[in-house]
Amino acid sequence: MADHAHHGEIDKVTGTATTGHEWDGIQELNTPLPRWWIWTFYATIIWSIGYFIVYPAWPLMNGYTRGLFGYSSRAELDVDLAKLNQVRGEKMQALATASLEEIEKNPALLALARAKGKVVFGDNCAPCHGSGAAGGKGFPNLNDDDWLWGGSLEQIEKTIKYGARSGNDEGHMGNMLAFGKDGTLTKDQIVQVANFVRSLSGQSTRPGVDLAAGKQIFAENCVACHGEDAKGNPELGAPNLTDKIWLYGGDEATIIETITNGRGGVMPAWIGRLDPTTIKAMAVYVHSLGGGK
Incomplete structure (x- = not known):
């Protein structure tokens, strides 16, 4: 390929002057922008x-840089919200002063709390729990009646306020220990206790695995949190192992992974991010989804 200078030549086909650029016989026409x-x-x-x-x-x-106008979309939003609260006025004041139980017993307040809670849930909670609150792997389903930290109105409000393993001093604490990683149990023992755990909810177990040994391992290592009946402990966030609801999965491989490496999902604390009335509305909304206790 070559670039030859033919500046000033007139293209025979169009009658337009060329720029002087040519590639393999193709010349560039000099056609400035309008x-x-x-x-x-x-x-x-x-x-x-x-x-x-x-x-x-x-x-x-x-x-x-703020600009001469000092415009801020956040400031505009604050003004709009203030106007909205002014319009809502007495209703929001009633929601703020009523107890959680009083809100659920009052049809008008319940409707207001659910409407407000649903919007706030969509903005803040849906990214993890899903738009329908059905959850996903590692994120609890809020429609069922299986609650790691308790499903009463007060317990739900506390969880929303302070979170779990969130760094807030009032938040829920407690992890699933890493029994394999820290050397407490061998790989064979983990397989035994994992299969025993599956048997608790009526699931199939691997042929040849010693379930009696698994039961003994469970008694020595797991009952402290999950209880002798394996039905869990909301104080510690220990799940019920006798139902068929699994946060991370109930197949053998996932249970082995859980026992080996532990679990410690984080629920953020919303106190300070959301005002108390909003948190109250969200607690009522979550409680009313169908699984609240």
């Missing part, structure tokens, strides 16, 4: 400079 397009382009540059001056635009090390 003047109106050029001036529009310059106008957008001037407009952008004006925008940078009057509106927030450039990020800084510890903030951003």
Whole structure:
């Protein structure tokens, strides 16, 4: 390929001057952009400079340029929310002062709490628990009656407020220990106790595995949290192992992984992020989904 200079030549087909650029016999025509397009382009540059001056635009090390207008979409939202609360007025005040039980007994307050709770849930909780609160692997289903930390109104409110393993001093604590990782149990023992755990909920077990040995291992290592009847302990966040509801999965491989490496999912604390009335509404909403105790 070659680039030869033919500047000033006139293209025979179009009658347009060329730029002098040629590649393999193909010449570039000298056809400038229309003047109106050029001036529009310059106008957008001037407009952008004006925008940078009057509106927030450039990020800084510890903030951003505020602009002459001092505009803030967050400030606008705060104003809109304040107006909305003014319109709601007495209803929101009643929701704020009523107890959780009083809200559920009052049809009007219950409807208000559920409506508000549903919107807040969609904005804050749905990314983990799903838009229908059905959860997923590692994220509890809030529609059933299986609750790691308790399903009463007060317990749900506490979980929303302070979270679990969230770093908040009031939050739920307690992890599933890593019995394999820390060397407490051997691989064979983990297989035995995993199969025993599966048998607790009527699931099939691996042929040839000593379930009696698994039961003994369970008694020595697991009853402290899950209880002698294996029905769990909401104080510790220890799940019921006799039902067929599994947070991470109830197949043998997943249970072995859980026993070997432990579990410690985090539920964030919402106190400080959401106001008390909003948290109250969300607790009522979650409790009313069908699985609240």
